[in-house]
Amino acid sequence: xxxxxxxxxxxxxxxxxxxxxxxxxxxxxxxxxxxxxxxxxxxxxxxxxxxxxxxxxxxxxxxxxxxxxxxxxxxxxxxxxxxxxxxxxxxxxxxxxxxxxxxxxxxxxxxxxxxxxxxxxxxxxxxxxxxxxxxxxxxxxxxxxxxxxxxxxxxxxxxxxxxxxxxxxxxxxxxxxxxxxxxxxxxxxxxxxxxxxxxxxxxxxxxxxxxxxxxxxxxxxxxxxxxxxxxxxxxxxxxxxxxxxxxxxxxxxxxxxxxxxxxxxxxxxxxxxxxxxxxxxxxxxxxxxxxxxxxxxxxxxxxxxxxxxxxxxxxxxxxxxxxxxxxxxxxxxxxxxxxxxxxxxxxxxxxxxxxxxxxxxxxxxxxxxxxxxxxxxxxxxxxxxxxxx
Amino acid sequence: xxxxxxxxxxxxxxxxxxxxxxxxxxxxxxxxxxxxxxxxxxxxxxxxxxxxxxxxxxxxxxxxxxxxxxxxxxxxxxxxxxxxxxxxxxxxxxxxxxxxxxxxxxxxxxxxxxxxxxxxxxxxxxxxxxxxxxxxxxxxxxxxxxxxxxxxxxxxxxxxxxxxxxxxxxxxxxxxxxxxxxxxxxxxxxxxxxxxxxxxxxxxxxxxxxxxxxxxxxxxxxxxxxxxxxxxxxxxxxxxxxxxxxxxxxxxxxxxxxxxxxxxxxxxxxxxxxxxxxxxxxxxxxxxx
Numbered sequence: 001x002x003x004x005x006x007x008x009x010x011x012x013x014x015x016x017x018x019x020x021x022x023x024x025x026x027x028x029x030x031x032x033x034x035x036x037x038x039x040x041x042x043x044x045x046x047x048x049x050x051x052x053x054x055x056x057x058x059x060x061x062x063x064x065x066x067x068x069x070x071x072x073x074x075x076x077x078x079x080x081x082x083x084x085x086x087x088x089x090x091x092x093x094x095x096x097x098x099x100x101x102x103x104x105x106x107x108x109x110x111x112x113x114x115x116x117x118x119x120x121x122x123x124x125x126x127x128x129x130x131x132x133x134x135x136x137x138x139x140x141x142x143x144x145x146x147x148x149x150x151x152x153x154x155x156x157x158x159x160x161x162x163x164x165x166x167x168x169x170x171x172x173x174x175x176x177x178x179x180x181x182x183x184x185x186x187x188x189x190x191x192x193x194x195x196x197x198x199x200x201x202x203x204x205x206x207x208x209x210x211x212x213x214x215x216x217x218x219x220x221x222x223x224x225x226x227x228x229x230x231x232x233x234x235x236x237x238x239x240x241x242x243x244x245x246x247x248x249x250x251x252x253x254x255x256x257x258x259x260x261x262x263x264x265x266x267x268x269x270x271x272x273x274x275x276x277x278x279x280x281x282x283x284x285x286x287x288x289x290x291x292x293x294x295x296x297x298x299x300x301x302x303x304x305x306x307x308x309x310x311x312x313x314x315x316x317x318x319x320x321x322x323x324x325x326x327x328x329x330x331x332x333x334x335x336x337x338x339x340x341x342x343x344x345x346x347x348x349x350x351x352x353x354x355x356x357x358x359x360x361x362x363x364x365x366x367x368x369x370x371x372x373x374x375x376x377x378x379x380x381x382x383x384x385x386x387x388x389x
Numbered sequence: 390x391x392x393x394x395x396x397x398x399x400x401x402x403x404x405x406x407x408x409x410x411x412x413x414x415x416x417x418x419x420x421x422x423x424x425x426x427x428x429x430x431x432x433x434x435x436x437x438x439x440x441x442x443x444x445x446x447x448x449x450x451x452x453x454x455x456x457x458x459x460x461x462x463x464x465x466x467x468x469x470x471x472x473x474x475x476x477x478x479x480x481x482x483x484x485x486x487x488x489x490x491x492x493x494x495x496x497x498x499x500x501x502x503x504x505x506x507x508x509x510x511x512x513x514x515x516x517x518x519x520x521x522x523x524x525x526x527x528x529x530x531x532x533x534x535x536x537x538x539x540x541x542x543x544x545x546x547x548x549x550x551x552x553x554x555x556x557x558x559x560x561x562x563x564x565x566x567x568x569x570x571x572x573x574x575x576x577x578x579x580x581x582x583x584x585x586x587x588x589x590x591x592x593x594x595x596x597x598x599x600x601x602x603x604x605x606x607x608x609x610x611x612x613x614x615x616x617x618x619x620x621x622x623x624x625x626x627x628x629x630x631x632x633x634x635x636x637x638x639x640x641x642x643x644x645x646x647x648x649x650x651x652x653x654x655x656x657x658x659x660x661x662x663x664x665x666x667x668x669x670x671x672x673x674x675x676x677x678x
Binding site for chain 1: 464487490491492493495500530546569628665
């Protein structure tokens with residue numbers, strides 16, 4: 001399903017995604033990005049037809065939240081833009097608008113390409129229930145979803161796309177048009193390293209199909225192939241991350257803000273999550289999740305520890321590291337350095353084991369920081385120290 | 390049936406001259422792994438930790454008998470390196486590299502399937518046969534030869550559980566780090582099948598985390614009597630907040646599926662002993678054996 005691949009993706013805005021759609025031949029309505037009511041008026045006048053004005057935000061559900069408005073005249077378009085700009089949707093302020101010709105829609109289709117973990121392949125999803133959230137369709141009317149798992153070596157062929165279009169009930173010219181759009185969307189997914197790309201709805205109009213909306217989430221791990229997207233990353237994060245999380249991202253830290261008071265740093269997502277779980281089982285609650293990842297340098301560890309220690313909510317810092325590719329001496333140096341930099345009186349508890357453990361322990365001992373043997377003990381101590389301070 | 394590793398496995402290290410490649414080549418050799426050669430394009434003729442370096446895998450194979458490969462090559466080049474290993478007939482190909490694009494992993498797994506090659510990872514800590522051979526980056530002091538097979542999606546949590554298993558006096562047979570990415574070569578069921586046949590494995594520790602449905606599928610496999618040896622499990626991420634990514638790409642809860650509770654319940658229903666803390670996995674196995 002479209003499940004968990006939302007993780008770590010760069011979410012392009014609708015108008016940005018549509019640039020890529022157009023480049024690959026997916027029909028899109030005539031439209032333009034505008035920043036002011038005056039621009040909305042001008043463009044509507046130039047188009048000479050009714051329009052739809054849409055808030056550009058990296059979050060879903062904007063329609064329900066009132067972020068999409070229709071206008072028949074240039075005056076109405078300006079008024080709608082006025083209303084939308086500055087509006088708050090899911091905590092975000094609307095700053096960008098997209099004005100598009102209004103379509104006469106015959107039918108709404110869902111079309112998406114994502115990654116299927118189980119088959120280790122891309123999967124094309126299509127449904128006649130367009131406009132609805134595909135997860136809702138999956139839950140309520142699973143038989144209304146058509147799936148095609150793309151054999152990575154064979155690729156998506158034109159005949160696969162035609163079969164899919166037929167299964168949605170189309171024949172003749174419309175079947176060919178829909179199939180062409182399916183192929184194009186798959187090409188976009190591949191070329192853009194999309195973890196998810198969606199057209200929802202793909203509007204069936206009198207003489208063909210038009211992408212009425214567009215979603216393109218790019219795999220962060222593939223950004224080295226898409227240098228032009230790097231600058232859009234922060235904008236994309238605005239939708240889903242807190243300010244503190246965005247600040248962490250700008251330092252390249254894998255950080256999730258939580259609402260407790262114990263700062264947690266671990267290495268590896270699994271161990272760091274287990275550390276949060278253990279803190280919770282001991283009656284405490286974590287202020288954050290910070291995963292150092294593999295092979296962190298002392299400098300990196302210092303930055304991470306500083307970041308957490310500087311958080312005024314943090315009453316104690318718990319560092320839990322098992323050295324494999326990460327070295328315990330590096331951890332110790334980084335933690336000691338961070339404590340010196342921040343000059344915080346906050347208690348620090350370190351649990352570490354593995355590569356260069358003895359050296360790490362010695363460095364911490366010299367700095368007066370206690371090293372514990374087990375995660376349970378360390379979590380318990382951190383909870384106690386946080387309560388005491 | 391995947392082929393795994395033992396003391397006779399002759400290992401090639403791809404990306405051997407990088408800092409991680411060189412560092413872990415030394416540690417693998419110290420553990421007793423038979424590292425016979427390394428590759429780095431453009432660095433042929435050098436030696437690292439006494440291991441000769443070649444430009445290409447083909448050249449390494451011309452001069453040495455090689456069975457398996459471990460890849461430390463940076464993410465942008467990892468697909469090419471792993472495919473070079475696969476095409477040269479090395480098996481398994483263990484990809485340690487973090488941050489490999491999903492599109493590359495999909496291609497790698499498809500090519501590996503063609504030749505029947507086992508790929509472990511990417512973003513994997515590797516595998517270890519306790520006391521014999523380590524193809525990975527795990528700290529060796531937590532491992533002791535014994536009868537528990539370990540399968541984990543997470544790296545460091547796997548060391549944590551292995552350390553507990555050693556502490557209670559059980560020790561490990563073979564341990565496999567599946568890797569934390571959404572698309573990886575092996576999943577729990579593949580390794581459970583192998584452990585079912587492996588005479589040295591008496592019981593299994595299964596370490597999962599939130600996201601995806603690999604643990605649920607493992608539970609279904611165990612519940613349908615696909616696996617007959619005792620299993621204990623730990624699932625990380627009970628304190629995770631739905632919709633928030635917890636570190637690597639794999640770990641996120643969306644809707645009801647993929648949560649720690651759903652996985653723990655599925656495993657319990659299949660008769661697996663599920664611990665609340667990582668340490669309880671070892672205690673449960675001790676009781677079961």
